[in-house]
Amino acid sequence: MAPPLALDIDGTLTTPTHQIDPRVFEQLPDWPAPVVIATGKSFPYPIALCHFLGIPERVIAENGGVVCVDDQLSFQGDRSTAEAAIDRFETKGGDLGWGEADTTNRWRETEIAASLDADEELLRSVADEFGLEVVDTGYAYHLKTPGVEKGDGLRAVTEQLDLDPSEFVAIGDSINDVSMFGVAGESYAVANADDRALAAADTVTEASYFDGTLSVLESLVADDY
Incomplete structure (x- = not known):
C-alpha cells in the first residue's frame, strides 16, 4: 500500500x-x-x-x-517577539526586502521572514538580542522561536x-x-x-x-x- x-x-x-x-x-x-x-x-x-x-x-x-x-x-512560536525584533532591525537600518505590501508576512502567524537580500549579519545580531533564531532556507531568512x-x-x-x-x-x-x-x-x-x-x-x-x-x-x- x-x-x-x-x-x-x-x-x-x-x-x-x-x-x-x-x-x-x-x-x-x-x-x-x-x-x-x-x-x-x-x-x-x-x-x-x-x-x-x-x-x-x-x-x-x-x-x-x-x-x-x-x-x-x-x-x-511567538510572532510578537519576532515583530519586536524586526522593529529593532528596521530601527538599525534593516529592510525585510518585501516592499510595502509585504505579502510574505501579512498572513504569517508565528514568525517573520526576510528576503535573502536583507542584511543577514544585522538580522542575526538582533535575533540573538531577542532569543530568536534565524534559519536560512535558501528562499528566505526566517526569524523564529527556537525549537x-x-x-x-x-x-x-x-x-x-x-x-x-x-x-x-x-x-x-x-x-x-x-x-x-x-x-x-x-x-x-x-x-x-x-x-x-x-x-x-x-x-x-x-x-x-x-x-x-x-x-x-x-x-x-x-x-x-
Missing part, C-alpha cells in the same frame, strides 16, 4: 523557476494515503494548495509554527491522524526539512537540496525539483504493485 507523504513545497513541488509543477495536480489528488504539505511559507499558501489540489487540509506551515489537520488548528520545527509539526499531524510517523515518506530540499527527515520513516532529498538536507536524507534523488519528487512517487507506486 502506498505510504502517507510529507511534502515540502519550494524546491520540491516546484520547477527551477519557482512555479508549482503542473504534474503535481496529476499526482497528488488521487494519492491513496494521507498527504501533508509541510512548508516554511505562511499558512494560507499550503491551505490554498490543498484547496486547489482537492485534498484534505493537512498542513505544516511556517516551519512547524502552524499545524492544521482536518479543521484542527494549533500554533507554536519550532517541521519535525514537531509532523509528530502533531500523525497524532491527529492516529498514524505512526515512521509510516510517512518525507521529501524536501532545505535545512528546514532536516527535522522532518528525522521523524519520518523514510526520507528523500531532491538533487537540488542544500548540503544539510542532502546529508540528512536517507536517499538523494538523481533528478532535481519536482522531477526528483516524481521519481520517488513513481517508485512508491511501483513498489505497491
Whole structure:
C-alpha cells in the first residue's frame, strides 16, 4: 500500500523557476494515503494548495509554527517577539526586502521572514538580542522561536491522524526539512537540496525539483504493485 507523504513545497513541488509543477495536480489528488504539505511559507499558501489540489487540509506551515489537520488548528512560536525584533532591525537600518505590501508576512502567524537580500549579519545580531533564531532556507531568512520545527509539526499531524510517523515518506530540499527527515520513516532529498538536507536524507534523488519528487512517487507506486 502506498505510504502517507510529507511534502515540502519550494524546491520540491516546484520547477527551477519557482512555479508549482503542473504534474503535481496529476499526482497528488488521487494519492491513496494521507498527504501533508509541510512548508516554511505562511499558512494560507499550503491551505490554498490543498484547496486547489482537492485534498484534505493537512498542513505544516511556517516551519512547524502552524499545524492544521482536518479543521484542527494549533500554533507554536511567538510572532510578537519576532515583530519586536524586526522593529529593532528596521530601527538599525534593516529592510525585510518585501516592499510595502509585504505579502510574505501579512498572513504569517508565528514568525517573520526576510528576503535573502536583507542584511543577514544585522538580522542575526538582533535575533540573538531577542532569543530568536534565524534559519536560512535558501528562499528566505526566517526569524523564529527556537525549537519550532517541521519535525514537531509532523509528530502533531500523525497524532491527529492516529498514524505512526515512521509510516510517512518525507521529501524536501532545505535545512528546514532536516527535522522532518528525522521523524519520518523514510526520507528523500531532491538533487537540488542544500548540503544539510542532502546529508540528512536517507536517499538523494538523481533528478532535481519536482522531477526528483516524481521519481520517488513513481517508485512508491511501483513498489505497491
